[in-house]
Amino acid sequence: MIKIVAKMLVRADMVEQFKATARELVEKSRAEEGNIFYSLNVSTKDPRLLAFIECWKDQAAIETHNATEHFTSILPKLGAMCEEGLPVDLFTEVEY
Amino acid sequence: MIKIVAKMLVRADMVEQFKATARELVEKSRAEEGNIFYSLNVSTKDPRLLAFIECWKDQAAIETHNATEHFTSILPKLGAMCEEGLPVDLFTEVEY
Numbered sequence: 001m002i003k004i005v006a007k008m009l010v011r012a013d014m015v016e017q018f019k020a021t022a023r024e025l026v027e028k029s030r031a032e033e034g035n036i037f038y039s040l041n042v043s044t045k046d047p048r049l050l051a052f053i054e055c056w057k058d059q060a061a062i063e064t065h066n067a068t069e070h071f072t073s074i075l076p077k078l079g080a081m082c083e084e085g086l087p088v089d090l091f092t093e094v095e096y
Numbered sequence: 097m098i099k100i101v102a103k104m105l106v107r108a109d110m111v112e113q114f115k116a117t118a119r120e121l122v123e124k125s126r127a128e129e130g131n132i133f134y135s136l137n138v139s140t141k142d143p144r145l146l147a148f149i150e151c152w153k154d155q156a157a158i159e160t161h162n163a164t165e166h167f168t169s170i171l172p173k174l175g176a177m178c179e180e181g182l183p184v185d186l187f188t189e190v191e192y
Contacts, residue, residue: 002140027192092138094136
């Protein structure tokens with residue numbers, strides 16, 4: 001499994017539109033076969049700081065996701081509402 | 097529910113010791129009544145970049161967690177193995 005944390009600083013006047021636009025991306029990503037979980041989250045301290053927190057079965061599932069129509073069409077719209085692109089981190093869980 | 101993403105840049109020579117020391121924190125945190133999930137994760141790009149990705153029932157569960165013996169005794173040990181403390185983000189999920 002691979003987790004993704006993708007933070008974005010959204011323009012203050014665009015936050016509600018960002019959330020509304022992301023809805024289709026969230027719903028269609030959750031429906032993908034390789035998705036474990038997929039969520040949009042908002043910072044408790046800064047309402048402009050949003051983060052997609054996701055989990056995928058493997059790297060192939062991420063590549064399939066990145067090529068979907070919902071990803072390639074919606075992500076640029078979301079990007080245009082951001083003040084700043086922040087680093088996207090991919091993680092694997094430490095198994096004990 | 098409140099999610100926490102706490103990233104840490106660990107000293108290169110301390111990464112294995114960090115993971116070993118964190119084991120008790122992970123196991124005892126998962127056993128807390130207010131915990132939804134709790135994981136230690138390592139970046140796929142930089143083995144020194146680790147992140148706790150956690151989910152708690154509510155703010156009270158986080159406050160209980162922050163006061164536990166396992167948190168207050170183990171976190172300083174982990175902090176001493178880090179090169180850099182990175183911002184800790186708390187999020188609530190956007191519900192659609």
